[in-house]
Amino acid sequence: MQTKFNKSTDAQHKITLESSIISSTWKVAKAYGGSDAEFEVKTSLVGEGAKIKIKGKSEGGKSLGKISDVIYCNQFSGKLTVPDxxxxGDMVYFEVELPQLSLKDESNHIPAGPPIEVTNMKWDVKEARRGDIVKMTADIAGVNDGSEIKVIILEYDQDGSHDKIVEIPTQVKxxxxxxxxxxxxxxxTDEIPTHDELQKYGKSYNPPEYFFVVDIDSIQFGKNQESGLLEFKDFVDIELKSESGKGIPNEKYILYLADGSQRQGNLDNGGHAREKNVPPGEIRIEFPDIKDSVIN
Structure with missing residues (x-):
């Protein structure tokens, strides 16, 4: 396509803008057997909705399937499945065709790798408290030691809209x-929906829970919570003082917790108490022997 023009600026000139395929590339460095490999095609001056055909191949004669679709905004992304x-060491590539424009291209060639297996994904504990150090482990086959991978920790959502908490790079060892x-x-924690709030919609209380996903060259393992769920447990400190600021000892209290349960206890001689392993969320405290003493 012509990119430089040396004609005069004081006259009209007719030029022809040509459509072209700028690049056809894999978005991964290796194509693993039994997994999807992502690719991207970039074009120039290709009309919206133009037909595009993709055919995946290997130099050894294996087929990675075909895709027929349309392209928008001069870009098309997709996935091809590598045979088990x-x-x-076989080299895989894909061919691109824009039949309405008579344009063709071939991608770069990348090596095929063995099928990847990630098994025994698990947390070392079932519950976590603020400041706890927790460990994630898994067995990984088909990837060389020292290979860069990513671990993605997500907060579980019952409706499937899981929130990403953090993405941590690490290596296989x-x-x-x-x-x-x-x-x-x-x-x-006051923003966590309580049992009473959710009951109106036919739902039940659910504390923050977490699972992790292992990402190896954009192939993700553990998206169905194979790691199990790590549950957040909180604590609450209770302190009761008189108007003069002195702790009121041994007073009975009742906690109304976010999951709809209750706990009872007594303050110590200094007017303090700590309740551990509390379901996180809004808490109400009542001192039943003191009139009008419910505190949110």
Missing amino acids: NIKI NKKLELFWKYEYHED
């Missing part, structure tokens, strides 16, 4: 993942 039985993470809860 592809030979390790001895065919395993072993990663430590310091748990903190930075949101306002």
Whole structure:
């Protein structure tokens, strides 16, 4: 396509703008057997909705399937599935065709790797408290030791809209993942929906829970919570003072917790108490022997 024009500026000139395929590239460095490999096609001056055809191949004669679709905004992204039985070291590529414009292109060639397996994904504990150091582990096959991978920690959502908390780069060592993470809860626990609030909509209380996903060359393992769910447990400190600021000792209290449960206890001689392993969320405190003493 012509990009330089040396004609005069005081006259009209007719030029022809040509459509073209700028690039056809894989978005991954290796194509693993049994997994999807992402690719991207970029074009220039291709009309919206133009037909595009993709055909995945390997130099050894394996097919990675075909895609027929349309292109928008001069860009098309997709995935091709690498056969389970592809030979390790075979080179895979894809062909691009824009039939309405008679344009064709071929992608770069990348090596095929063995199928990846990520198994035994788990947390070392089932519950976490603020400041706890928790460990994530998994067995990884089909990836060389020292390979860069990512661990993505997500907060579980019953409706499937999981929130990403953090993405941590790490490496495979001895065919395993072993990663430590310091748990903190930075949101306002009062914003966690309580049992009473959710009951109006036919739902039940659910504390913040977390699972992790292992990402290897954009192939993700654990999206169905195979790691299990790590549950957040909180605590509450109770302090009762007189108007003069002196602690009121041994007073009975009742906690109304976010999950709809209750706890009872007595303050110590200094007017203090701490309740551990509390479901996080809004809490009401009542001192039943003191009139009008419910505190949110």
